[in-house]
Amino acid sequence: MKLILEELHSRGHSVTLLRSAKSWYIPRHSSFYTSIDVPMLEDESDKEYYNKMLIKVMECRRYPTFISTFCQQNLITSILGNGHVILARATATIINDPILMKKLRDSEFDLMLTDPALTIGVLLGSYLKLPMVFNVRWINSGEGHLTIAPSPVSYVPVSGSELHDQMDFLERTKNMLHYFHSVYEYHFVINPAYSELFQLHFPPGTDLLSLERAADIWLLRSDFVFEFPRPTVPNLVHIGGFQCKEARPLSAELEAFVQSSGEHGVVVMSLGTFVSALPRESTEAIAAAFAQLPQKVVWRFVGEKPASLGNNTLLLKWLPQSDLLGHPKTRAFVAHGGTNGMYEAIYHGVPVLGLPLLFDQFDNLHRLKLRGAARVAEAKSLNKDNFLEALQDIIESPSYRNNVRRLSQLHRDQPMSPMDTAVFWIEYVIRNKGAAHLQSAGFSLPWYSYFCLDVAAFILAVTGAFVWTLVSVCRILCCGRSKKMKAE
Incomplete structure (x- = not known):
């Protein structure tokens, strides 16, 4: 807002x-x-x-x-x-x-x-x-x-x-x-x-x-x-x-860290409001996986520093998320799947490794996954090996980046x-x-009128009455003719 x-x-x-x-x-x-x-x-x-x-x-x-x-x-x-x-x-x-x-x-x-x-x-x-x-x-x-x-x-x-x-x-x-x-x-x-x-x-x-x-x-x-x-x-x-904007320059310290990644680039991780919500064993697994990457990692993190943290990972209590996603060296975004973060990833064309936690995050990441621009990891079964495998797949498979760049092109192609x-x-x-x-006038209608159930009931009643009348007339005519034949 x-x-x-x-x-x-x-x-x-x-x-x-x-x-x-x-x-x-x-x-x-x-x-x-x-x-x-x-x-x-x-x-x-x-x-x-x-x-x-x-x-x-x-x-x-x-x-x-x-x-x-x-x-x-x-x-x-x-x-x-x-x-x-x-x-x-x-x-x-x-x-x-x-x-x-x-x-x-x-x-x-x-x-x-x-x-x-x-x-x-x-x-x-x-x-x-x-x-x-x-x-x-x-x-x-x-x-x-x-x-x-x-x-x-x-x-x-x-x-x-x-x-x-x-x-x-x-x-x-x-x-x-x-x-x-x-x-x-x-x-x-x-x-x-x-x-x-x-x-x-x-x-x-x-x-x-x-x-x-x-x-x-x-x-x-x-x-x-x-x-x-x-x-x-x-x-x-x-x-x-x-809310999406073109990336602005990073601070001198953060830019120096990003540039130190060389050709491997940078991974950005943020869980938004729930930055400190993951269990301790999950954060240790994530830190251990990050330590195995050739990329540098910028991780928005609050709490006790993970014991398995590698030298390639920078912990920040706050990070300029959109500016990092728009940086040419960013290779992947590890995110919880909030709406704003997903649109920033689409806008800047960055593939996502999703870690959904609550509310609409599961649906959001499911949509991005179906479009070939994301993978989803489950917090309940997270460990170093499966998190590392998913992250390497996101970084090394060109299909994810190609798909999200296609989404970015479509998203930006608007008259306003x-x-x-x-x-x-x-x-x-x-x-x-x-x-x-x-x-819409539909909201002023009662539910039975909105779905035309009253009309359907009326048509069924009229049709039933017509069929009943037709059957009754046929029975009267048939019975009258039968009595006449018996009399003859």
């Missing part, structure tokens, strides 16, 4: 940011926005919770693939209930604060820009009756595209299923079961958490899904270079890779950059005070 806010500020827009006083990443003071602190829920202890959840996911991955994905979904469901109760309570606290609400109303904002994965922005924007633009990838029980656009389960994989768009019968069965699971999550886990809030502060019949679908524009962080082709709608705009596209549609909503004319 920060990059979009910087771009909006550079074009003359005034940005006010609602943030938590305990925010992990968002500072109170900035040169490109003013901030208002609101009650939210971030806490440093939450990071440790995710680390514990990672261990449970690794246990799920020990099951066969058909079962493991459901195990992972159940883990996510287990945290959704409490999480949405907390979000609803935080929203109620904001709405019930008359001083804060007066300040927000008096500001006369033109637009609410929010990521609906956490629902406070959606609820507050709806309550204030502001036009809304979503910067979205995930939403509650699945990927944003599945929420806003028609998504036939026969060929559109449901989030978390780790399937592709050419499914056999068993895979379609699995996909349908994942769909039913997402429906269960929404109706029985997520929406009930907001029932009291909706009763007190919103019109009768309001539910979370209706508020989300009322957003004017969905800026979806995806691109069909990466995603499988599927139906879409006019108010869904693809901005996958919007994803960032310019995002800003255009944000300004479009501001200029036109919304974009209701782009919203």
Whole structure:
């Protein structure tokens, strides 16, 4: 979100940011926005919770693939209930604060820009009756595209299923079961958490899904270079890779280290937010494998230094990921499979060795693997030998680099950059005070009308009545003729 806010500020827009006083990443003071602190829920202890959840996911991955994905979904469901109760309570606290609400109303904002994965922005924007633009990838029980656009389960994989768009019968069965699971999550886990809030502060019949679908524009962080082709709608705009930029020069120290790799080049490794989440034995195996490479390695790492670390590996608490990926000496990217990192790898044409840990990372890496631009290693079975073999394959096999460069060429071949596209549609909503004319009428229909089940029932009833009438007339005529023949 920060990059979009910087771009909006550079074009003359005034940005006010609602943030938590305990925010992990968002500072109170900035040169490109003013901030208002609101009650939210971030806490440093939450990071440790995710680390514990990672261990449970690794246990799920020990099951066969058909079962493991459901195990992972159940883990996510287990945290959704409490999480949405907390979000609803935080929203109620904001709405019930008359001083804060007066300040927000008096500001006369033109637009609410929010990521609906956490629902406070959606609820507050709806309550204030502001036009809304979503910067979205995930939403509650699945990927944003599945929420806003028609998504036939026969060929559109449901989030978390780790399937592709050419499914056999068993895979379609699995996909349908994942769909039913997402429906269960929404109706029985997520929406009930907001029932009291909706009763007190919103019109009768309001539910979370209706508020989300009322957003004017969905800026979806995806691109069909990466995603499988599927139906879409006019108010869904693809901005996958919007954060990608040409590489900038590295610091003198880091550039010297990279140049010291000679013709062998450099491997970059980063696990993003979960940088310290891997078990100790896994980090030792990775360090030992890196030590066997002729390449130099730049590894974003926090924690106790691995005992098996080689002289060719540089540990950094933070690294300029995009600038390293865009460096001509970079040969491979070891990553957890987060959306931003995958698009940066595509943008710069760097093959990926994936180490998925949580959430959408398994699906993201599965998509890149199917396109021949990545290999995937399982954290549950990671050891020095299989990690080294996979890494050497990524570096030495030209097919991976050729495939990812082809993806990079396709991704860059657009009439407008994803960032310019995002800003255009944000300004479009501001200029036109919304974009209701782009919203599908299908969302206002009850489910039985959406699927034309009422029409099907009517046609079946009419057809049945016609057949019954025809049979009855035939029976009457036949019986009358039979009696006449007997009388004669």
